[in-house]
Amino acid sequence: MPMLNMSVNGKPVAVEIESNEYLASVLRYRLGLTGTKIGCDEAECGACTVLVNGMSVDSCIYPALKAQGASVLTIEGLAGTWTDGREDDRVGAVARPRPELGDHAAGDHEGAPLHPLQSQFIQQGAVQCGFCTPGVLMQSKDLLDHNPNPTDEDIKVALKDTFCRCGCYVSIMNAIKSAAKEIQGREGREGREGNEGIPNLPKTKTPLNVIGKPLPRQDAVAKVTGAAKYTDDYAFPEMLWGATLRAKYPHAKILNIETSKAQALPGVHAVLTHADVPGSKNHGLIFNDWPVLCYDKVRYQGDAVALVAADTREIAQRALDLISVEYAELPVVDDPVDALNPETIIVNDGAGHGNLLKHIHVEKGDVEKGFAEADVIVENEYHSPFYEHAFLEPECSIGRVLENGRIEVIVGSQIPYEDRRQIAAALDVPEAQVRVRGALIGGGFGGKEDIAAQIHVALLAKATGRPVKMLYSRHESLLFHPKRHATIIRVKTGAKRDGTLIASQATIYGDSGAYASLGDKVMTRAATHAAGPYNIPNVKIDCYAMYTNNPPAGAFRGFGVTQSCFAVESNMDELAPKLNIDPFELRRKNALTIGRTTSTGQIVRESAGLLECIRLVELEVRSWKLEVGKDAPSNIQHPTSKLGVSRRLSKTPDSAAARRTRARQRSKCLKMERLKCVRARRKSDRACRRF
């Protein structure tokens, strides 16, 4: 193995590596500098950004040997470049040995003052899940090294390929600008004295003695220094790497699985199939309909068919190629309306009614009568596609058998207790025998509620007696995990001449994919919100959550309401000109307020923020109109676009309102494509969120 000599964070390093390793993996797995993250592993996301000889690079595709003789600066060394309240000369800072930095372990910055970028990221609230933070900080350092006084535009250009999926962009820009000032001594640290670490949050309430005051984020310092630990940052002696064989087809019978060749590959410690699952063959959050390892058939291409544990990730991957599975292909169901047809092949009978996972019916008053009384009726069909969470940290789990025989699973999961229940059931052990340790989560947004590799690593750890880690590639993550439901929504809205809504009817088909996940809950919310936050006496809603051979659909921010809201509000925008009423006025007139009744019969008693929300949205939208003249071209003037409003009933209306305002294209059947939303956003917002 060749020797790689370089300087890392000012310290000379000599390390034996494989010739084909990348810098990110050398830093993380050989030097233990796990502050450098891997989000995509293909030069897209910037999470792995480090400086090599003072230039930012994506270390995930930077061949490690290319760094031969170079100076490398990682997040762990960032604080060390700031001494005595000033920036060290940039190359000098990375080239000069810095014994005070101590060993390579993450978190060894302790005691060293933070770099202004780090403290400003905390101060400005630019740190959420923190997974992007090291990469964003290093790219920001590169920017300030080359351009001490960046404009907003400079910052956007510099961060073009450095993503934050939590969406901290505005705070990040503020932090970079404040840090630039601090570095130039224009604004000393003293300016912040006394509130170090307490984020600058907008005041919402008059603070009391304890309640209502912003507090320092507990893990903020760890997140800006690279010390924060996500699952893949843990390592154990003798740890093996696991890998999953995914289905070859979206719908096929499994006839035979042959693993002997894989088992014989040197370095392989275990190959498991469904026959090795001792307990419940299925898992699931609501319905037990999702095979731990597929046994009779596969239902989508992300399905797990076999597992391997091996000495290295490469060997595990190679072993997968040696497993042969014999399939008999079945017809593929890719449309939720088809799925409901009684002639269609059954994909999954998880809920006991064939492809129908759940029919949700909501009814209030008499819609027939309502439409008969209506002066104007608008009816449209809307399609929304699957949405990907794209949390920046791909799924990772580590399983190990503890000394007392208990199974421990380390995972960044949104619902660890549900993980424990499902792991115990699959292993056929009491729940007390399973311990799930929550690692930090590098973004979830609903996409880390389902079982990913939690059960698999537990099975492999039991089978091998050694700790086993499974880290999904971005590709595998996209393939495997549940998405936001794709929907087809038909909405009919009826109003009286004066703008009073009198009837609303909706039919929703939700594509819940191969497994239930949280599909019935999500679609229940889509259904209950399909009349909008309006006071309508006659409502009828039918929602069908369907099994198909598409990827499963589950939780995603908004939980089904996003789709309904899109359809309902688009109809409202069409209704307004037909009634010759301002779209804001139309909504105000029909808003649910305290004392009124929702379509499910609930009397609203508190937290009805809609009117306030509409007021703020209106303020903002009207101000855009003024900008149109100077900041042309604006889509508001565009011949095929018009002013529209979207809102959400929310307890904190101000934050939600601003975000959900957008001008919409007018068309009979709109696809809820992100591209269109991007086009509709204002210029500043647009350049900032290019991912």
Add this chain to the structure above:
Amino acid sequence: MKFFDHYHLPMTVNEALELLAQYDGRARVVAGGTDLLVDAQAEYYAGERPHYDALVDVTRIAGANQIHKQDGACPEQSEWIVIGCGVTHTQIVESRLIRKRATALAEACAVIGGPQVRNVATLCGNIAHALPAADGTVALMAMDAEVEVSSYQLSVVSNQSSVVSNQSSVVSNQSSVVSNQWYALSTLFKGPGKSAVDSTRELITAIRFRPLGAGEGSAFARVMRPQGVALPILGMAVRVETRDRRLEHVAISAGPVAPIPFRAKRTEGFLRGKILDDTVLQQAAQILVNEAQPRTSAHRATKEYRFELLPTLLKQTLRAAMERAVV
């Protein structure tokens, strides 16, 4: 995924060629790796198993990371700008020489990837990849660039040709012949992603073109999807030579509108000798639409949309190039 076994960092062209020869087609040239390494990964996930015994990194070859001005062979072409195979897009964007005297190229390289990609990706890699939409390629086509290809003919084919395991152990073969040949850039493309340069045996060592002088100007513009793809929907570069506001010479390159990088010869011919006004522009745009043949690509855009963009980009780039020419 790992798809190569060894990584070499030769210091001379000779050493690089020798390594390639010894691996006998099982090694490949790499520069920034932003195409090669990312593509290999995509191929892996598509079920292929790409593999090279070695990658030969050409960015440390002495002098390869330089941009310099060189005197030409004959008096009327008195100078060249020469860009070595280790030169990154960042270097090009930061070069005053290129910003001033080959503006289109600086504009093109400035929009490739993000800073992390531009800091390692090379212009030579961009052309070696041979994609008709590659931004650097589009700009260089309008500059009438030339490319130096170095190849190596071993006089005696070494019989221990199998594995070279140690990166510095290769002994220079004195009897070998290195041929350095300049080709017009436009002759190097065989099809989308197919280069006439065999990167398992040959090396692009440099690119050169004539720097623009008084009365000349160039510009590049593109339309890009904001996320998820590395190549534009449509890119265009224009170079003009003017005298008294009249177009003496025009070069227009666009991509992707054909399987290989494309020069709009008929549009160029039409514009020669004209004074640019709205009518001329409109006519030129019509000719361009007639001679370009864009296609629909799954992840980027439809043919129809690309047709719509052609006149818009032509107007934008021609106007910008003219403005620069007449200052």
